[in-house]
Amino acid sequence: MPGLTGWRDVVVVHRLRFPLPLSYLAYACWGAAFADPRHLLSGPVLVTVAATLLVLLAALALNTAADLRTDEQDRDKADLAGAARRLGSRRIFGWAAAEATAGLALAAAVAVWLGRWAALLVVASALCAHLLYNLEPVRLKRRGFAGPAVFGAGFLAVPGLASYFAVRPALERSMVPVLAGLCVLAFGRTAWFSAPDHAADARTGVRTPGARYGPRRTLAVSCGVVVAGLTLLGVGLWWRYGPGWAVAGVLAEGAFLSGMIALTGPGGSLSRMRKVATPVVLAGDLTLVAIPFLA
Template sequence: MPGLTRWRDVVLVHRLHFPLPLSYLAYACWGAAFATADPRHLFSGPVVVTVVATLLALLAGLALNTAADLHTDAHDRDKAALAGATRRFGSRRIFGWAAAEACTALVLAVAVALCLGRWAAVLVVATALGAHVLYNLEPVRLKRRGFAGPAVFGAGFLAVPGLASYFAVRPSLERSMVPVLAGLCVLAFGRTTWFSVPDHEADSRTGVRTPGARYGPRRTLVISCVLVATGLALLGAGLWWRYGPGWALAGMVAEGAFLGGMAALAGPRRSLSRMRRLATPVVLVGDLTLVAIPLLAV
């Protein structure tokens, strides 16, 4: 069935296999959840449009990454299906999709800015898109520059985009949000570093100097754990400031539980597919918990 195959390829190219779309939605919504004391505000017009714009920016970044990484993914056994989907569509077409999704995201963000009379959300969406360009494309291509890659990708994909929906509710950032945002950025840095480990062999063969390829999987995992612990401490401090120690502990446990998936990277059966199967659902629980905490703590 060609139509079904093409649809599956679209899902692969945009990394839309379950449960990842729910995590993307959490990344787009966490800011609005922290900004409002009334869950009904999450369904207001400006917030909904901003969330859609943020999701399109995330999908654009994923499509861009897929097209840019075809050569490396073709050498990775765990990404054979992704490389096959990319070949069937062609990198040029996928780059076109990424550009269209990015432009639509910016147009929607501008529409919200004109409606609300403030432009912070546009700046957030543009910053996230810029991070993906820097991460994926030459001459910069931060993916091949050690820890600079996961630092920029993590912030531009997991942490910063959620601020767009925050600014659709509030005009400025509260002081108590600073450690929350810092914690999410560092946590995302550590998590992205962690997820780079299964790819280190393919990255090494194709000259992409990710942390795993440059420093080896064991050292990279140790550094990743240190980063995650630092991010969790910052996030916990921010949650304590805003909601008290109980909610801080809940957030830290939920966001840190995915480290249990480290078992997926142990021994000769280390693989991306095994890590995804064991760790991704736990990551989703942490992401959804972060959105739920400010709504439950009021």
């Protein structure tokens, strides 16, 4: 059995330090909340949420193992790289495979339970996105803005659809702009949060947007993408719940923008950006889940 340090390392390589686990839960639950919040605690939804969380944890562990060489060059990721070295890439890859297999098995059980396969297909699609992002020969992480587009959609936006399909058999038309907005927002947000790693990425030849275009240009493009995502999300929320809830949702999800813009100024610190933004992003994600309950 691993000791205290071993368990700490497991937590670190899976990015389970507070408040991130609450964000992962929000990503897994938003679909069921939008489908019908009364079913959020139903059996199929709970099992689907568990399946989604297992796949997200597998994706995070896979990313840690795949990025070890780059993270060793990044002072801000010394704890992550140290934990990964102590555990070993082979062990972390094994955990990722086991977690992904368990997640797919649970999603398959829900598919048999409900007699429909949409939730399983969503979970499998999210897993495929992370395999393409992390593993050679594709490794989308080193392919400019394609990386954050796929990672963002596969981690922040698309997984929630699984719990939606555990409640409803088909996607409502008003959900289309909501989903599109979340995918675009996740793309911009992922690119933004990756900008602090630009130096380590450049040193190890990983052509992320920050390494390819520089952090300021990456942040500028990301800002525009985030605004586009918020606009689409606002349209979807207006369609479903009215203008008041649309404004509330857009303000909550976009609240981190002003603080991030300030941090990227002359006195700002890119390394502090993620720490400052994480609680604000969590508040926005939880607000999005809460809107269907309150509207």
